[in-house]
Amino acid sequence: MRIAVLIKQVPAVDSVRIDEETGTMEREGVESELNPLDLYAVEAAARIKEAGKAESVTAITMGPPQARRALSHAIAMACDDGVLLSDAKFAGADTLATARTIAAAIKRLGKFGVILAGERATDGETGQVPPSVAELLGIPALTYVSRIVELTEESITVRRAVDGGYETVRAPLPVLLSVTKEINKPRLSTLAGKLRAKRARIDVLRASDIEADGVGLAGSPTRVVKVMYPKVTRTCRKISMNDDHEGTVREAVKFLADNSFSDARVEGVLS
Amino acid sequence: MKEAEKSNKFGVITPEVLNEIKDAVSAKNVYTDEADIESYSYDYTGKIFAQRFDVLVKPGNAGQISALMKAATKHRIPVTTRGAGSGLAGAAIPIYGGIVLSMEKMNRILEIDPVNRAAVVEPGVVTNDLCRAAAAKGLLYAGYPMSTELSFIGGNIGTNAGGGKVIRYGNTRRHVLGMDVVTASGDLLHLGGKYRKDTWGYPIMQLMIGTEGTLGIITKAILNLEPLPGKTVNLLAAFPDLDSMVVSVAGVVKSGAKIISCEFLDRLSAELAAKYLSTELPYQEKTEAYLLIQLEADSDEQLEAAYEKVGGICVEMGAMEVFIAESRTDSNAMWQVRQNIAEGARAEDPHASISGDIVVPLSEVPRIMKIIAAKCKAWNVVTANHGHIADGNLHPLALKPKDMTPERWAVYSEEFYADLIQEAVKLGGVGSGEHGVGCVKLDALFASKSPAELGIHSGVKAAFDPLGILNPGKLTAVK
Numbered sequence: 001m002r003i004a005v006l007i008k009q010v011p012a013v014d015s016v017r018i019d020e021e022t023g024t025m026e027r028e029g030v031e032s033e034l035n036p037l038d039l040y041a042v043e044a045a046a047r048i049k050e051a052g053k054a055e056s057v058t059a060i061t062m063g064p065p066q067a068r069r070a071l072s073h074a075i076a077m078a079c080d081d082g083v084l085l086s087d088a089k090f091a092g093a094d095t096l097a098t099a100r101t102i103a104a105a106i107k108r109l110g111k112f113g114v115i116l117a118g119e120r121a122t123d124g125e126t127g128q129v130p131p132s133v134a135e136l137l138g139i140p141a142l143t144y145v146s147r148i149v150e151l152t153e154e155s156i157t158v159r160r161a162v163d164g165g166y167e168t169v170r171a172p173l174p175v176l177l178s179v180t181k182e183i184n185k186p187r188l189s190t191l192a193g194k195l196r197a198k199r200a201r202i203d204v205l206r207a208s209d210i211e212a213d214g215v216g217l218a219g220s221p222t223r224v225v226k227v228m229y230p231k232v233t234r235t236c237r238k239i240s241m242n243d244d245h246e247g248t249v250r251e252a253v254k255f256l257a258d259n260s261f262s263d264a265r266v267e268g269v270l271s
Numbered sequence: 272m273k274e275a276e277k278s279n280k281f282g283v284i285t286p287e288v289l290n291e292i293k294d295a296v297s298a299k300n301v302y303t304d305e306a307d308i309e310s311y312s313y314d315y316t317g318k319i320f321a322q323r324f325d326v327l328v329k330p331g332n333a334g335q336i337s338a339l340m341k342a343a344t345k346h347r348i349p350v351t352t353r354g355a356g357s358g359l360a361g362a363a364i365p366i367y368g369g370i371v372l373s374m375e376k377m378n379r380i381l382e383i384d385p386v387n388r389a390a391v392v393e394p395g396v397v398t399n400d401l402c403r404a405a406a407a408k409g410l411l412y413a414g415y416p417m418s419t420e421l422s423f424i425g426g427n428i429g430t431n432a433g434g435g436k437v438i439r440y441g442n443t444r445r446h447v448l449g450m451d452v453v454t455a456s457g458d459l460l461h462l463g464g465k466y467r468k469d470t471w472g473y474p475i476m477q478l479m480i481g482t483e484g485t486l487g488i489i490t491k492a493i494l495n496l497e498p499l500p501g502k503t504v505n506l507l508a509a510f511p512d513l514d515s516m517v518v519s520v521a522g523v524v525k526s527g528a529k530i531i532s533c534e535f536l537d538r539l540s541a542e543l544a545a546k547y548l549s550t551e552l553p554y555q556e557k558t559e560a561y562l563l564i565q566l567e568a569d570s571d572e573q574l575e576a577a578y579e580k581v582g583g584i585c586v587e588m589g590a591m592e593v594f595i596a597e598s599r600t601d602s603n604a605m606w607q608v609r610q611n612i613a614e615g616a617r618a619e620d621p622h623a624s625i626s627g628d629i630v631v632p633l634s635e636v637p638r639i640m641k642i643i644a645a646k647c648k649a650w651n652v653v654t655a656n657h658g659h660i661a662d663g664n665l666h667p668l669a670l671k672p673k674d675m676t677p678e679r680w681a682v683y684s685e686e687f688y689a690d691l692i693q694e695a696v697k698l699g700g701v702g703s704g705e706h707g708v709g710c711v712k713l714d715a716l717f718a719s720k721s722p723a724e725l726g727i728h729s730g731v732k733a734a735f736d737p738l739g740i741l742n743p744g745k746l747t748a749v750k
Contacts (some may be wrong), residue, residue, distance in 0.1 A: 012599055033598040073597045188507070188553055188601055191582035191593040194575075 001113035001153070001173075003045045003057045005079060006102060006130060007038040009070035010123040034070040037118035039077070039186035040179050044148065045116050046078030047184065053151055054113065056080045062090055062101055068202055075200045076193035077186070082202040083109065089207040092217030095124070099132030100219065104212035105205055106137060114156065115176040119144065127178065134176035142171055146182035280749060281367055281740070282346040284325045291346075292326060292370070295338035300376070302327040311353065311371050315418075315613075316361040316626055316711060319681045324351070324365040329376045333451055333459055333490035336372070340488070341457035343370060343740055351742045352484035354394065354426025357418040359613075359625050360709025362430060362483040366744030372488065374425050383408050383496070387465040389448055390494045394425025401494070410496040413440035415532075416705070417610050425489050431481030433705030435609070438524075438661045439531040439567070440497065442705065444480045449493035452479055455736040465493055478731065483707055484742045486735040501569045503531065504578050505596040507605050508562040508585040509554040513537065515589030516560035517637045520660050522584040523564060524633065528577040532565040533661035534609050540657040540668070543615035544608045552608055553594055562590075562660070563609050612657050612668065622671040624684035626711050627654070629691055631700035633663045642694045643667050650687045664704035667691060689715040708746055716746070 012031040045057045059074035061067050062085035071082030085105050093101065106112065115134075120127035127143070134141030142158050149157040149168060157170040161180055207215065237255060241248045282288070293301050302308075303326055313321035330336050343350050349369030356363055365371050378395035385408055392401055398412075398419045405412045416422050416434035426432070428450070433442040440446070449463030462476035463469060479487055510516040516535065523533060536544075538559050545551050552561065564581060568574035582593040596602040616623035631639045640656075643665070647654055651672060658665035669687060671680045692702035692715045701719075702708075708716045717725065725747075732739070732747045743749045 031599075033600075036598070036600055076595070076597070185551075188594040188604075189597050191506075191579070191586065191595060194595055195579070 001054045003054045004112040004115045005041050005045045005059045006117040007059050007061045007070055007074055008035045008121045009063050009067040010035045010121050013122055034073045035118055035121045040181055040183050041116040041118045042074050042077050043184045043186040044179050062098060071202050072197040075197040076189035081200050084202055084204045086204055087207040089216045094220035094222045095126050095128040097215050097219040099129050099136055100212050101215045103133045103136035104210040108210050113173045117178045119178050119180050130176055130178040139174045139176055140171040141176045143178045145177045145179045282348050288346050291342045295342050296328050296330045296335040300329050314356040314358045314363045316359055319677050320361045320364055322364050322366055324368040324371050326370045328370055329373045331376050333453055336453045336488055336490055337457045337459055340453055344456050347738055347740060349740050349743045352488050354423035355421050357422045359706040361711050362707045362709035362745060364710050366710055380404050388496045389465045390496055392424050392492055394423060394489050396424045398422050398427060405496050409499055411499045413497050414443050414446050424492055428480055428489055429483050430707040435532045435534055437659055438533055446495045447480055448495050450476055450489050451491035452487040453490055454487050455741050483745050485746050500567045502574045503565055503567050504574050505602045505605050506564045506578055506582055507594040508590040509558040509592050510560045510590050512559050513640055516562055519585045519588040522588060523581050524661050526581055526584055528581050529567040531567050534563040535658055535660035536561045537656040539655040540612045543619055543655055544611040547611055547615035547618045548607055554592055563605055616655055616668050620670045622677045622680055624669045626706055627667040627688050628703045628706040629665055629695040630704035631663045631695050631698045635698040636663055639698060646691055652687050685711050
């Protein structure tokens with residue numbers, strides 16, 4: 001069985017700046033990294049392979065040429081090879097257009113028993129691409145997977161996080177899983193892995209290589225029309241302890257009670 | 272210190288003297304509450320070393336400090352200057368009581384000057400706050416003590432703090448360009464400036480660095496800023512034994528790669544920190560020693576070549592695996608463990624002694640490692656060993672034997688360190704690389720220096736502080 005891992009290169013979270021005028025992300029000089037939540041998908045794939053249940057793991061990403069680095073990272077961790085979907089025609093894609101592109105590429109790349117993805121990307125935060133890809137491929141999507149219970153040649157049993165608890169479900173292969181942080185602890189890249197990544201095969205697929213309609217900005221039914229930067233306003237009232245300890249505490253409690261902390265009250269003996 | 276002996280050497284703070292102190296620094300900056308005195312009576316060396324004192328002062332400016340020193344001189348009151356209290360040798364502990372001068376209110380970054388590559392700061396600025404402010408202007412404050420999130424610049428200067436980037440940028444002394452100092456008698460000196468060359472008289476400013484507030488009180492500092500490094504990468508090499516780690520260090524240092532950091536953690540250090548952080552380093556169950564190495568290069572290609580070379584050296588010398596941080600998350604995961612060894616040790620053993628800080632020439636590191644192991648056996652002590660190994664600076668961190676009282680341990684641990692210090696000195700090293708002498712290593716200092724050198728020590732002290740009121744009991748004997 002072959003495994004595919006869908007990954008994305010994202011801006012490193014602590015280096016993102018939003019231009020407040022235009023509402024767009026300032027990408028100039030911003031460091032990129034492999035989406036941190038995708039590390040869990042790569043690790044899950046690695047463990048399936050190491051358990052002898054898969055012969056290869058292919059990392060797939062859509063992005064500009066420099067997204068090759070994200071593939072190299074995935075390979076340095078544990079993947080065997082990578083596929084980069086890169087074409088000016090893919091640019092500006094929303095989640096549906098992205099899913100169409102990836103699904104078309106997967107069809108072109110042949111059969112995968114399990115397709116793994118992170119829960120969501122830390123830049124878009126939608127989590128829509130993995131289930132959309134499954135829908136377009138006509139295979140089951142199991143989201144929020146926190147543990148792979150059993151994997152056979154025909155089916156997979158997983159535990160997934162749902163509101164208020166977990167449910168255990170089984171699906172036939174091929175299947176797509178999006179995994180949560182609970183599933184494992186991703187490994188660090190090793191020097192040997194980095195050297196392997198340098199030699200590993202990374203194929204680039206262009207729009208003409210895959211059969212996909214409705215890709216890129218032109219194929220995206222949604223548009224970002226405005227981005228608002230949340231303004232956090234906090235006010236502070238400082239109450240200093242003076243010699244009248246009880247009075248100070250009562251003042252603080254009154255302040256809390258007057259400001260939606262309706263349960264605030266003085267209990268016990270103040271001294 | 273017995274009360275009688277104290278009052279013999281120094282003046283007493285009577286209600287009248289207290290009023291003079293309040294007049295000098297403003298009453299709102301003077302604290303005599305039991306709780307205040309208690310929490311400023313010790314530092315990170317340990318509560319067991321706490322010393323009572325009389326008045327806590329948190330001045331707002333140099334003028335107040337000058338007025339305070341005039342009053343202190345008049346009444347011969349000891350004044351111990353204190354930074355964040357993150358010191359590991361008890362330098363901020365007021366051995367002879369009197370006044371503790373906390374610089375926490377003087378915490379403004381006054382200027383980041385890109386043209387002169389200089390920062391002008393008050394002594395109460397937290398190291399990391401300065402690093403951030405400098406980085407926002409594309410510059411680097413290169414001081415990097417492991418307490419960077421906590422320690423004050425004033426304390427960094429007072430101890431000549433080292434840390435994790437000394438191999439690349441040098442210790443705090445290399446970053447100090449100038450300072451304002453209030454003397455024991457209350458005079459204000461302007462030393463150095465926004466320049467990097469100075470053969471204009473005795474280098475008095477240099478004497479203020481690493482002398483633990485015994486010669487003057489730093490009220491402002493002008494610090495050197497560096498250009499931000501180019502690309503950096505962090506490597507974590509896991510070794511099956513100490514020997515292969517030690518030989519790797521020599522190879523790494525002479526590899527030609529630009530090394531920013533080269534830190535060592537032994538098995539116990541990694542375990543204590545990882546447990547405290549609820550994490551785990553890779554290969555932890557089979558690793559006896561880790562090296563955490565940070566490299567710098569101008570381009571991704573050069574960086575790749577550098578880590579391949581340095582990582583390759585580690586593998587060749589016996590590393591089981593070399594891990595490469597791919598992201599800031601990975602890097603933080605590695606450095607967090609390195610930064611939290613002391614915290615991890617204290618979580619496991621509240622009496623863990625963190626003051627161990629010996630230095631030897633790099634070539635003697637293999638020998639001192641063996642000596643530490645042998646001394647641990649002889650003294651029946653367990654140490655978590657870590658440190659800035661490429662600087663030859665090791666921190667054997669001693670855990671209290673279960674059956675020993677904390678009081679006995681406070682003495683015993685320092686006797687143990689004193690024994691290690693003797694060995695380090697024999698190998699051409701010193702007893703402290705960055706923590707300082709403080710109150711815990713004074714006897715070891717006296718034991719390792721010649722009478723001639725100690726005589727000059729006393730002479731320097733007398734020239735700056737004839738009454739001996741600045742942090743008495745540190746670096747020189749109280750006359």
